[in-house]
Amino acid sequence: MTRRAGIIGYPVGHSLSPVFQQAAFAHSGLDVVYERWETPLPDLPARVAALRAPDVLGANVTVPHKEHVIPLLDEVGGLAARAGAVNTIVNRDGRLFGFNTDGPGFVAALRQEAFFEPGGRAFLLLGAGGAARGIALALLEARAAAVDIWNRTPERAAALARDLGAPARALADLPPLAGYDCLVNCTTVGMKGGPDPEGLPCPLDSAGPGLLVVDIVYAPRVTPLLRAAAARGLRTLGGLPMLIYQGALAFELWTGLPAPVDVMVRAAENELARREGAAR
Ligand code: NAP
16 A cells, blocks of 8 residues: 655645655665645645544644644644644554654764754744754753753743743843854844845854854755855854754654665755756
8 A cells, every 4th residue: 555644734735844755765666655735724624534543643833834734733743732732643553753863863863964963052043933842952962061042032042941941041132152152043144035135144153163163054055154154264054964864863753764864865956956047
């Protein structure tokens, strides 16, 4: 029986998940078709109910449905419940289990691609939206020493830090970067098609030489922040590894098999390069 998985969101036309998940299934010799399940909010209950069918492995969930799916599931894992967001649904014999692999995907990308162990390190997160929440939670779980959060709208940073508890704290003003081991852009600044595609989410003048600069924005692959950091000789990590590792963790939850991460990275990079070429 051909089985199915897919991505639920609105819109999902530009999602890279179908590209690298399909490559992973093919490489692993699994007869699975990964589909784009574009779903306006009123259709969400029926879409999620359809995941209980025996030929469905599960789904990824993206904007704007990560919160909305929660009451439609049978069980939600601890991290997803704390994040208040599910990005992976697994169908086990007609019961639906919700997980959040975004934050763990970020931590895996740090470890595997930047050789950076978050335990005991000091982080500055820019932004206080859904991505910042998942990442901050995973960093606390990985025993980061400090998780400072700055956001354009300070009230949102304060609310997030209150939810998370120590050592997370909100900063009203952008601090000097010299005291941090890792800076993470979790805003949409620098994103193609976003509100400020050419902008920097913060100046880098005060960065010490050991700072790792991470931008979770993955389109374009080299954002203005990553370009500015590299020009200063700082180490950088783009957003694609996080995207791949969250998908790799989802693949493992669906199949019980190790994800072919290299195959997934290659498929995603080829597709991004194709899109960037087509846009020129
Ligand atoms: P979100 O919930 O909408 O949050 C957006 C954040 O960006 C908020 O903190 C917002 O600040 C800030 N922001 C927006 N415009 C800004 C501006 N002009 N100047 C300063 N700050 C601004 O979005 P999200 O889901 O957290 O996603 C954030 C980014 O991460 C997106 O680019 C998304 O593509 C990327 N992402 C990547 C991955 C990955 O796997 N690599 C995963 C998830 C998300 P206010 O609160 O002040 O509005």
